[in-house]
Amino acid sequence: MLIAFNKPMNVLSQFTDEGKWRGLKNWIDVPNVYAAGRLDRDSEGLLLLTDDGKLQAQISSPKFKTQKTYLAQVEGTPTEDALEQLRRGVTLKDGKTRPAKAVAIADPNLWPRDPPVRVRKTVPDAWLRLTISEGKNRQVRRMTAAVGLPCLRLVRWQIGPWSVEGLAPGEWREVQL
Known part of the structure; x- marks a missing residue:
């Protein structure tokens, strides 16, 4: 089952x-x-x-190496350089991650979160779709933070x-x- x-x-x-x-x-x-x-x-x-x-x-x-896809709402505006860093793999305290598939996406219009994500009028936010094939502790959050895009909301969309x-x-x- x-x-x-x-x-x-x-x-x-x-x-x-x-x-x-x-x-x-x-x-x-x-x-x-x-x-x-x-x-x-x-x-x-x-x-x-x-x-x-x-x-x-x-x-x-x-x-x-089961692929897991996440939708991540991040603080800031993703640059091509930040996305490329995610695609190459990011060095974290516990080692370098495997390369991720990383793309900026439009707001996916998900269900409302309880509690809601904090909104700051002076700081933009954006959405990424990231696919990884490992599962280090809090990996996606740490990867986005490492490239200057702190994670505000993280939704695992797909596993395999x-x-x-x-x-x-x-x-x-x-x-x-």
Whole structure:
């Protein structure tokens, strides 16, 4: 079984609640499924859950290089130089990232975020679509910050062939393997 879940902001990628943060049990009442990878509490979007340990490893292990696509709202205006740095790979404290696919995109008109992203009238923001094939801790946020574009909102849109398209925050569906 494979489940695609649109994880809302401020929800943990685990079934147990922790302090003021809610866990997956508040949305998904399916026995014996576990998250294939993580999505930070302050990030939104696609989280895959499965009852198949081998599939879980294939999706989440960096050695399989499963591509993950994110939509990132960033502070500032992306330059071609910043995008090219992301495409070549960025050096972070824990090493250089693999090259990413990185393009500036129009506002994707996503669902409203709760709480909303702060808006500063004097600082522009923009959207990027980034596809990576590894999963260092908070990698996309650290990559965009490293090229001068701090991340304001991060939505994982796709993992391999599976997408969050058509799912509202908090909704899930079983998907084909």
